[in-house]
Amino acid sequence: MSNWDFINNYGDLRNWGKLDSADIKIEGAGTQCGDVINLYIKLENGIIKDAKFDGDACILSTISADIFLSKIIGMNIKDAVKISENSYLEEFPINVSPGRIGCVLLPLRTLKRSEYGKYC
Amino acid sequence: MDINSIRKDFPILNRNFIYLDSAATSQKPRQVIDAIRNYYENYNANVHRSIYSLASEATEIYESSRKNIADFIGARDNEIIFTRNTTEALNLLSYSLQSKLEKGDEVLLSRMEHHSNLLPWLRLESYGIKVKFIELDSEGNMDEEDFKSKLTKNVKIVSITHVSNVLGTINNIEFFGKMAKENGSLFVVDGAQSIPHLPFKINDYIDFLAFSGHKMLGPMGIGVLYGKYSLLEGLPPFMQGGEMVKSVSLERVIYEDPPVKFEAGTPNVEGAVGLSAAVDYLKKIGMDNIRKHEYELGKRALELAESNKLIEYYGPRDSRKRSGLISFNLKSKKYDRIVKDLQSKSIIAGKLIHSHDVAEFLGDKSVFARSGYHCAEPLFKYLGINGSVRFSWYLYNTIQEIEKAFESLGEINV
Numbered sequence: 001m002s003n004w005d006f007i008n009n010y011g012d013l014r015n016w017g018k019l020d021s022a023d024i025k026i027e028g029a030g031t032q033c034g035d036v037i038n039l040y041i042k043l044e045n046g047i048i049k050d051a052k053f054d055g056d057a058c059i060l061s062t063i064s065a066d067i068f069l070s071k072i073i074g075m076n077i078k079d080a081v082k083i084s085e086n087s088y089l090e091e092f093p094i095n096v097s098p099g100r101i102g103c104v105l106l107p108l109r110t111l112k113r114s115e116y117g118k119y120c
Numbered sequence: 121m122d123i124n125s126i127r128k129d130f131p132i133l134n135r136n137f138i139y140l141d142s143a144a145t146s147q148k149p150r151q152v153i154d155a156i157r158n159y160y161e162n163y164n165a166n167v168h169r170s171i172y173s174l175a176s177e178a179t180e181i182y183e184s185s186r187k188n189i190a191d192f193i194g195a196r197d198n199e200i201i202f203t204r205n206t207t208e209a210l211n212l213l214s215y216s217l218q219s220k221l222e223k224g225d226e227v228l229l230s231r232m233e234h235h236s237n238l239l240p241w242l243r244l245e246s247y248g249i250k251v252k253f254i255e256l257d258s259e260g261n262m263d264e265e266d267f268k269s270k271l272t273k274n275v276k277i278v279s280i281t282h283v284s285n286v287l288g289t290i291n292n293i294e295f296f297g298k299m300a301k302e303n304g305s306l307f308v309v310d311g312a313q314s315i316p317h318l319p320f321k322i323n324d325y326i327d328f329l330a331f332s333g334h335k336m337l338g339p340m341g342i343g344v345l346y347g348k349y350s351l352l353e354g355l356p357p358f359m360q361g362g363e364m365v366k367s368v369s370l371e372r373v374i375y376e377d378p379p380v381k382f383e384a385g386t387p388n389v390e391g392a393v394g395l396s397a398a399v400d401y402l403k404k405i406g407m408d409n410i411r412k413h414e415y416e417l418g419k420r421a422l423e424l425a426e427s428n429k430l431i432e433y434y435g436p437r438d439s440r441k442r443s444g445l446i447s448f449n450l451k452s453k454k455y456d457r458i459v460k461d462l463q464s465k466s467i468i469a470g471k472l473i474h475s476h477d478v479a480e481f482l483g484d485k486s487v488f489a490r491s492g493y494h495c496a497e498p499l500f501k502y503l504g505i506n507g508s509v510r511f512s513w514y515l516y517n518t519i520q521e522i523e524k525a526f527e528s529l530g531e532i533n534v
Contacts, residue, residue: 004484007477008533033476033492034506058474059534097483100476 006094007059015069017052024077028110030102033058037065039110046076053107060096060103067092068107078119081112121409127516129401137486138521143285143313143445143512144490145334148398152337155397156390167389168363168380182389185396186379189344192399193329194321199352201345201379202387206312207236209330209345210279212358212382213308214240217277219356223248226274228305230254230262230291231502232284235495237310237330241279254280256502260287260435264295271299277306282314286496286508287435288418288442290318297325306351316514317414317443319407327351333391337398342391345382352378359384410515414444417513417522421446424526431529432472434508445512447494449505450478452534473534475507482509485528 019040028037035057042050051069055062068088072080088108089101096104112120127133129149139147165175167182187197203209227241231253241251252275255266262280271278278300282293293309300307301324308328314320315329316336322329328351333342347355357364357375361384366374375381402410419439425431425448433448449472479491490510493500500507511525 002484004481007481008531033474035474059477060480097480100480103476 001094003094003096007063010059010063013062013066015052015066015073016054018054019050019052022052024111024114024116026110026114027055028106028113030057030061030106033103035061035103035106037061037106037110039065039069039107039114041077041111041114043077046078048072048075048077048080057106058103060100061106064092064104065107068111072111077116081114081116081120083108085109121405121413121515123413123516123518126405127518130516133516137488138517138525140487140489140511140513140517140521140525142316142514142517143335143494143510145340146316146337146514147516148337148339148394149401151401152339152394152397156339156394159390159393164389166386178389182387182392185392188396189392189399192403193315193346195346196349198377198379199346199349201347201352201382202392203330203343203345204341204388205332205334205343206234206310206330207240207343209343210236210240210308210310212345213328213330213347214244215358216355216382217306218244218247220354221247221249221276224250224274225276226250226252226272227277227279228252228254228267228270228275229278230280231256232260232262232287232289232499233279233281233496234285234310234312235497236312237279237281237308238498241277250274259437260284260289261441262289262291262296264292267296268299271303271305273303275300275303275305277308279308279310281310281312283317283443284435284496284499285313285445286447286494286499286510288445288447289435290314290441290443294323294325297323301325313443313445316402318411322346333395333398336395337401338395339391342388342395344395347378349378352382355382357381357384361385363387405515413515414513415439417517417519418442418444418446420519421511421513421522421526424523428526428529434503434505444514445510447508447510449473449475449508450529450532453532472505473532475509477534478509478529478532481532482525482528485531487525487528489525 022040023043024041026039037055037057040052051073053065130147132147163178165178167179186200190197190200252270255263257263283290297307306327311329311331315331327348329346331344334340364376364381364384425433430451431448436442452473475491482489492507
């Protein structure tokens with residue numbers, strides 16, 4: 001599938017929105033582009049029970065945030081922050097150019113910057 | 121102008137893509153590539169110093185390249201300093217002119233400057249020099265009244281771009297230059313986006329002019345700073361080292377005359393040779409013809425942008441005031457739905473599709489366009505937008521390519 005087809009055909013976002021009762025609220029910003037993504041994560045005994053995101057970012061960051069949150073819901077937060085950048089990029093459905101790796105990694109990097117980042 | 125025969129001169133165009141990023145760098149014709157090869161295969165030696173015949177030939181080729189480039193802009197050869205690019209040319213100028221400035225002096229720039237014509241001047245602020253900016257009107261032209269009001273006696277340098285690399289605006293440098301002269305200010309022109317595209321001759325009101333070779337069919341790593349000889353004579357060198365001295369003792373250094381005084385170290389001879397071949401190529405086609413061709417492409421691009429309700433473009437509405445590029449953003453087709461229900465699970469969080477996403481889509485369709493801030497971040501903050509997509513064309517692009525690029529935009533369904 002081309003990147004064009006993947007983005008054009010990505011359906012509605014599953015995890016878009018806010019979580020007022022979130023235990024982790026953290027804002028991530030792209031270094032070059034001015035993009036902003038907010039992550040909201042609800043924990044129960046260290047397990048991610050629910051997660052949402054919103055913000056103003058490019059499609060790639062937005063889709064990546066959606067995919068990333070779907071992946072980590074149900075995981076222990078300490079394991080979620082340990083996901084490596086390389087393994088996340090490998091799992092990501094499309095290959096992106098070097099200039100856009102930062103877009104795809106924005107949600108993961110944002111989570112790693114949270115207080116749980118110390119468990120990385 | 122026979123576009124098909126021109127395209128045959130550019131080997132890279134055999135690859136199947138539409139290249140619309142010539143404002144970043146142009147493609148190179150076979151004539152330039154061959155000139156560089158010919159230099160290395162037949163003439164390579166270090167210039168200016170050695171006595172043997174090959175070195176003399178290399179020096180002759182280097183200096184005749186300088187002469188050819190000088191002729192191209194109507195200057196004298198001893199007024200052409202070779203640099204790496206426009207950025208280095210403007211840094212050279214900022215460092216060398218610093219010795220002529222005093223605390224409280226002012227430098228006047230505009231809101232549309234590329235970082236190359238911004239950061240070298242902003243660095244002077246730490247020495248007590250004030251940097252001021254000419255405001256823009258709603259179409260992205262420099263506000264002449266604002267310029268007049270800011271052109272005070274303290275303004276020692278006015279440095280502006282001839283053509284905006286974001287807005288495409290062709291600025292009336294004659295107006296700004298003559299006013300600057302009347303005020304006793306030095307007038308500096310960033311010609312990176314104009315020298316490759318517009319017929320141009322140096323005028324008396326221009327004290328310094330910077331441009332890059334790689335944007336005008338030449339190789340990367342060669343650029344030019346033009347300076348009036350009388351001014352260059354009075355400026356200290358920017359860098360010190362080999363080549364740029366007449367005599368050195370531990371007590372005393374006598375510098376070479378301009379331009380060599382400003383070219384420390386072994387120069388980029390292949391670059392000068394390549395740029396000279398590029399100038400020959402541009403002269404053969406004719407700068408008037410190139411401008412006319414780019415204008416036609418620009419007119420078509422503007423028509424297509426105007427007719428697409430999802431496109432928001434920037435810069436003058438009149439093609440005659442624009443050079444060969446258009447910057448724009450694409451509005452999301454799903455935007456209506458988003459404003460109806462901000463909490464809806466929609467794919468786009470903002471009104472405009474991010475320019476990197478648009479460039480990604482276009483790249484998939486082999487349409488190569490630039491996205492982001494185009495090294496003019498303060499301009500985007502001033503305009504209140506987060507980057508743009510930019511199509512920029514040159515003598516080798518066709519109307520069909522412009523039409524195909526806009527057609528591809530229509531296939532984005534987000």
